[in-house]
Amino acid sequence: MIATRALMLVATLGLIGAAASVPAQTATSKAPAAAKAPSTFGIGRPATAEDIARVNIDIHPDGTGLPAGSATSADGAPIYAAKCASCHGKTGKEGPNDRLVGRVPGDGFPFARDPRIPHTIGSYWPYATTVFDYIRRAMPPTEPGSLRDTDVYALTAYLLFLNDLIPADAAIDATSLPKVKMPSRDRFVPDPRGGPTPATPKGSRGGGAGR
Numbered sequence: 001m002i003a004t005r006a007l008m009l010v011a012t013l014g015l016i017g018a019a020a021s022v023p024a025q026t027a028t029s030k031a032p033a034a035a036k037a038p039s040t041f042g043i044g045r046p047a048t049a050e051d052i053a054r055v056n057i058d059i060h061p062d063g064t065g066l067p068a069g070s071a072t073s074a075d076g077a078p079i080y081a082a083k084c085a086s087c088h089g090k091t092g093k094e095g096p097n098d099r100l101v102g103r104v105p106g107d108g109f110p111f112a113r114d115p116r117i118p119h120t121i122g123s124y125w126p127y128a129t130t131v132f133d134y135i136r137r138a139m140p141p142t143e144p145g146s147l148r149d150t151d152v153y154a155l156t157a158y159l160l161f162l163n164d165l166i167p168a169d170a171a172i173d174a175t176s177l178p179k180v181k182m183p184s185r186d187r188f189v190p191d192p193r194g195g196p197t198p199a200t201p202k203g204s205r206g207g208g209a210g211r
């Protein structure tokens with residue numbers, strides 16, 4: 001929202017600048033002023049590799065993009081208690097904000113029948129790698145991007161452990177995280193309406209999946 005507003009403001013300023021620089025005879029000619037828009041408004045600069053790297057932080061289901069680092073659920077428990085439990089509950093089930101922990105009996109997928117069933121990491125998310133991606137980019141909401149990569153691995157391990165998806169002592173890192181099979185892994189299908197086909201790694205069905 002804020003970014004969109006800023007962009008609109010820049011666009012508006014650019015147009016004002018362009019109108020002011022149109023020579024007098026052009027302004028009185030019949031050609032619409034918009035046709036004389038310059039190829040560049042002379043604002044901004046090309047993004048550097050560093051600019052792009054800072055925002056290019058998405059993690060793919062096959063683990064592409066995962067940084068170095070490794071941690072277990074025991075490393076994550078104290079971080080969770082300090083930085084997450086106030087909003088997500090002591091065990092990830094109590095809220096007041098989104099419930100993160102819990103499985104559906106038999107790992108069914110009954111959300112269409114009963115939308116009140118909580119969508120948790122264990123009951124709904126198809127990819128374990130998204131847990132890392134989401135926490136790193138968005139949590140805690142008061143300080144997104146503030147967690148170190150090892151802390152994100154630790155929190156990811158802890159939440160996967162609380163969802164009974166990995167053993168307590170499992171080390172979670174760039175190699176092991178993509179191998180964690182989520183119960184809802186095959187509940188998502190590619191979007192039948194088509195569209196751009198993302199490059200999918202071998203063995204991954206990719207495309208159209210939710211988180």
Ligand code: HEC
Nearest residue numbers: 083084086087097098100119120121134135139140141155
């Ligand atoms: C100030 C309250 C607050 C704190 C602290 C907080 N969260 Fe959240 N969290 C939220 C809210 C609100 C959402 C829902 C955001 C949305 O849907 O846009 C959320 C969403 C999430 C989700 C996605 C849930 C889903 O299924 O969509 C995860 C995972 C998560 N938080 C993990 C964490 C972790 C890990 C921490 C600690 C580092 C943390 N959160 C700290 C409020 C908080």
